[in-house]
Amino acid sequence: MIAEQERVARLAAVQNALASQHMEGLAPERQVLEDAQKWAHGEKTISQAIADFKARLQRAAA
Numbered sequence: 695m696i697a698e699q700e701r702v703a704r705l706a707a708v709q710n711a712l713a714s715q716h717m718e719g720l721a722p723e724r725q726v727l728e729d730a731q732k733w734a735h736g737e738k739t740i741s742q743a744i745a746d747f748k749a750r751l752q753r754a755a756a
Contacts, residue, residue, distance in 0.1 A: 696736035704734035725750065 696704070708730045715722060722730075729746060732738035 701735060704736075708734045 711730070712722070712727075726747065729738060729743040733740055733743050
């Protein structure tokens with residue numbers, strides 16, 4: 695469990711990243727959005743989210 699202040703900061707970071715991608719005309723995958731929310735709420739580490747993303751890329755390339 696993470697502190698409320700950390701959760702708020704993480705949610706802001708996620709929102710900023712999504713806004714930046716939107717400005718670039720990019721739209722992240724649904725699973726990436728879910729992983730970002732899980733990280734923001736302390737349910738997943740950033741390392742886990744990256745590992746999951748890499749695994750999805752490998753499955754898609756196979």
